[in-house]
Amino acid sequence: MTRRTASAAALVAAAALILTGCGDSDSGGSGGSGGGLSVGSAYMPQPVSDSMAAGFLVIANDGGAGDHLASVTSDVAGEVTIHTTVGQSMEQVKDLDIPAHGKLVLESGGDHLMFEKLKRKPKEGDTVSLELRFTKSDPIKVEMPVKSATYQPSTATKSASQSSSQSSSRSSSHSAARAAAFPATSPMPALSALSTTSHH
Amino acid sequence: MRKKTYAVAALFAAAALTLSACGSGDSGSDNAVAEVSTETGADKAATVLDKPFEKPDLVLTDTHGKKYDLREATAGKPTLIYFGYTNCPDVCPLTMNNIAVAKKQLAQDKKLSQAEKDSLRIVFVTTDPERDTPAALGKWLKGIDSDVVGLTGSFDTIQAGARTLGISIEAPTKGKDGKVTSMHGTQVIAFSPKTDGGYVLYGEDATVDDYTKDLPALIKGAKP
Secondary structure (H helix, E strand, C coil): CHHHHCCHHHHHHHHHHHHHHHCCCCCCCCCCCCCCEEEEEEEEECCCCCCEEEEEEEEEECCCCCEEEEEEEECCEEEEEEEEEECCEEEEECCEEECCCEEEEECCCCCEEEEEEECCCCCCCCEEEEEEEECCCCCEEEEEEEECCCCCHHHHCCCHHHHHHHHHHCCCCCCHHHHHCCCCCCCCHHHHHHHHHHHC | CHHHHHHHHHHHHHHHHHHHHHCCCCCCCCCCCCCECCCCCCCCCEEEEEEEECCCCCEEECCCCCEEEHHHHHCCCCEEEEEECCCCCCHHHHHHHHHHHHHHHHHHCCCCCHHHHHHCEEEEEECCCCCCCHHHHHHHHHCCCCCCEEEECCHHHHHHHHHCCCCCCCCCEECCCCCEECECCCCEEEECCCCCCEEEEECCCCCHHHHHHHHHHHHHCCCC
16 A cells, blocks of 8 residues: 555655645646636546536635635536534535635545535536535636445555645545645646646 | 544444434343454455454335345355445445445455355435335445345334444424425444344445455455
8 A cells, every 4th residue: 555655755745735725825826717726636527327426626725815626516416515523424515614725625434525416427528517615706617527336535545745644534534634734736637637637 | 544443443332322322212222332353454444343242133115015024034144234325425325336336346356255255235224214114225236236134124123223233313303494304324234144143334435445355355254
């Protein structure tokens, strides 16, 4: 497993990422048309059935003001809701906080988007279009690639930063450290997602 | 890394302790406290229990609407059990798909006989029996692996069975908006074909690779 091979490079990368997480440096510039918001690491695991699917992404905020992810729409779903994981259950929430100089991480086992009333069953290799709307910032359009049902960003890529993210995920807590180790997002959501694909 | 193992073990132990602290009046539910071995290799997904769980005495309904006696049907067979529900977009399908993909990869294993490979039983017990009818379960599992046994029945029976494995689940609740919130189990439990005891736990973070690596040992009832 890649976990074993955590190298000095991984440590350095992790340290750099944590810094980014703390907002000490810019995290890749602002993307979309939102004020300081950028979206990356978007993916949807291929769903089991045509009834529902989950979606994950990271919204980075390098601006000085907090914002909220308020609503989401998609071309594949009649309804997209925002969910948070509380213990062993998942609850729908009205919105999720995107802290100033921070990020909102939607990841497996934690906060996620739930796609319901699917118009078609998304298949691995497809791309799903989303529009994210915020309390303050302008909406951002995201092209979300559909990955395999067992895709996990931390194991599917071999990059140093990712393996550090995996070792922290092993503790099975959704801690700030885990969020900080998430790869920095790029201004182009689709590009960021694609770069993840190429390692797969 | 070693610290991580302890952390996971502590989590399981904590979950089990919480259970025994608030077990809702079911005095009969014997010791659900998991005693875990801390020698489980530093970076392994598997947690090997020092004191295996007894296989729960669950008699439920399978996806064909037929009675399924878990102990009888899986006696002497390596068995993985997970508690979840089909209206679950994230953790439940991921867990089941991880196991299903690992199982598919067994086909390439040259050290196991076909009979050994065929002996593996994967059992998915719903935590949301009201919505997960045999038909609904069957449809969902077909999208994962139709060999998986899907079980439904009375929630109380399922809850009591889960409890003996240190898994705490509460009945689904319906919110004001009519949306149902259900709970899934926190771990997959592997039962030995030799003893029928539940001797290995996997948390939600276990990956396809973890299961692929461990299944050959589990099929033989060995420690992964």
